[in-house]
Amino acid sequence: MADVFDVLKADHDEVKGILEQLEGGPSLASGATGEQLAVRKRLADELTMNEIRHEAAEQQHFWPALRALGPEGDRVADQALEQETAGEEVMDKLSSLKPEDHQFESVLAELISDARAHIAFEEAHAWPLLSISITAQQSDDLAQKITQAKKVAPTRPHPNVPPQPGAQKAAGPVAAAADKLRDTLTGRGKRS
Numbered sequence: 681m682a683d684v685f686d687v688l689k690a691d692h693d694e695v696k697g698i699l700e701q702l703e704g705g706p707s708l709a710s711g712a713t714g715e716q717l718a719v720r721k722r723l724a725d726e727l728t729m730n731e732i733r734h735e736a737a738e739q740q741h742f743w744p745a746l747r748a749l750g751p752e753g754d755r756v757a758d759q760a761l762e763q764e765t766a767g768e769e770v771m772d773k774l775s776s777l778k779p780e781d782h783q784f785e786s787v788l789a790e791l792i793s794d795a796r797a798h799i800a801f802e803e804a805h806a807w808p809l810l811s812i813s814i815t816a817q818q819s820d821d822l823a824q825k826i827t828q829a830k831k832v833a834p835t836r837p838h839p840n841v842p843p844q845p846g847a848q849k850a851a852g853p854v855a856a857a858a859d860k861l862r863d864t865l866t867g868r869g870k871r872s
Contacts, residue, residue: 737829
């Protein structure tokens, strides 16, 4: 079984790959075709879906594990949760835009910048702090909890749900069921 850092790194690598595609892809301003803009929207949706699942799982399990380390864990978790909350608001704004909308690119650029900064913060501050404080078994257990939580996590931003573990555990399954139904009905998240 992979440890918690392997699981989180795989998520981060997947997100970084999507970010690179979005950064290098054609936009409305560069003369993208309708088909290219549809691919751009699909990638933005995929980014949002991955980020929301990842963050919901972290809020339920990773950040509480970090908080258990005391004041330094609290400080790092608080800063990360502020970043996640701000990012979710940007994802919510982006989800209502079409790639033909003039705001789409500026909101997407903000999301890309926020995502890169948040990933860098986690990897530089949260991971090292937790890695020196948990056993291999605890890391494996945390990885399993995060993996399971992502399976039942929402796929859309819900900025009104507080980023606390209790709120995520209570609201998450209901939001996830509604999100997955909407995704199925709209085809969101399907590769064409």
